[in-house]
Amino acid sequence: MPGHGPPADPILCSFPSPQVLVESLAAFVIKVQREAVEKRGKFTLAISGGSLPKNLNALIGKPGVKWDLWQVFYADERAVPLDHPDSNHNLCTTELFSKVPIPQSNIHPIDASLLDDLEELSDSYEKELIHEFAQKDSARFPVFDLILLGMGPDGHCASLFPGHELLSEKDRWVAYIEDSPKPPPQRITLTYPVINHASYVAFVAAGESKAEVLKTVLDDPQQGLPSSRVRPVHPGHLYWFVDDAASALTQYPRSELKV
Numbered sequence: 001m002p003g004h005g006p007p008a009d010p011i012l013c014s015f016p017s018p019q020v021l022v023e024s025l026a027a028f029v030i031k032v033q034r035e036a037v038e039k040r041g042k043f044t045l046a047i048s049g050g051s052l053p054k055n056l057n058a059l060i061g062k063p064g065v066k067w068d069l070w071q072v073f074y075a076d077e078r079a080v081p082l083d084h085p086d087s088n089h090n091l092c093t094t095e096l097f098s099k100v101p102i103p104q105s106n107i108h109p110i111d112a113s114l115l116d117d118l119e120e121l122s123d124s125y126e127k128e129l130i131h132e133f134a135q136k137d138s139a140r141f142p143v144f145d146l147i148l149l150g151m152g153p154d155g156h157c158a159s160l161f162p163g164h165e166l167l168s169e170k171d172r173w174v175a176y177i178e179d180s181p182k183p184p185p186q187r188i189t190l191t192y193p194v195i196n197h198a199s200y201v202a203f204v205a206a207g208e209s210k211a212e213v214l215k216t217v218l219d220d221p222q223q224g225l226p227s228s229r230v231r232p233v234h235p236g237h238l239y240w241f242v243d244d245a246a247s248a249l250t251q252y253p254r255s256e257l258k259v
């Protein structure tokens with residue numbers, strides 16, 4: 001990719017317990033936020049659903065978090081009303097945003113109740129991203145300060161599922177699927193070009209149910225599972241935050257987190 005070095009190799013940080021993991025993740029998020037705020041006066045973040053939001057709860061009440069400078073987008077969302085139990089926004093609100101002083105206008109949900117048509121919904125979210133990023137950066141793709149991803153047991157991340165045609169999307173920033181193998185079937189997702197242009201990408205995975213798939217993703221990336229395909233253009237900026245239960249099977253080298 002012109003202007004960039006080779007894609008980032010993953011940096012695997014494994015912690016002895018989920019508690020140490022969430023504290024370390026909070027310290028990392030605050031570091032990335034500080035760098036972003038120093039450079040541009042704000043922090044742009046894309047967040048996932050599933051188990052990810054509760055892994056951010058060590059941020060609650062932490063000094064150094066500038067909630068009013070966060071601009072939060074979603075890495076993916078299910079096409080359900082925002083107050084539906086399946087909504088990633090609903091989950092993030094319950095687990096995090098309702099407990100911290102973040103202005104409501106700084107959170108950018110994907111609201112399926114406003115637009116029935118998934119193509120229109122993904123186009124409108126892309127426009128929201130263009131509004132946030134386009135004038136600030138002449139790059140073809142938005143550059144999030146940080147994208148936080150979970151990983152499903154099948155190796156999916158955001159709503160990018162194994163074998164799906166969206167894995168080869170090269171142009172769109174935001175896309176939709178109507179056939180997610182994990183319910184609900186209709187979803188909106190950021191695409192690889194957006195994920196891979198972020199300044200930092202961090203996966204978070206805890207528990208033994210993630211051990212087998214983490215081994216495949218890190219030790220055998222040529223299998224092409226969706227989480228292995230995340231390779232940011234910024235070298236050294238792809239992190240895996242896992243606990244020792246999740247990393248029990250992988251042979252991938254561990255690194256110490258420096259924040």
Ligand SMILES: O=C1O[C@H](COP(=O)(O)O)[C@@H](O)[C@H](O)[C@H]1O
Pocket residue numbers: 048049050051052076077078088149150151152153156157158159182
């Ligand atoms: O369906 C989804 O699953 C992934 C992984 O969830 P997890 O509970 O296994 O961590 C999640 O990251 C994504 O946002 C969500 O829509």
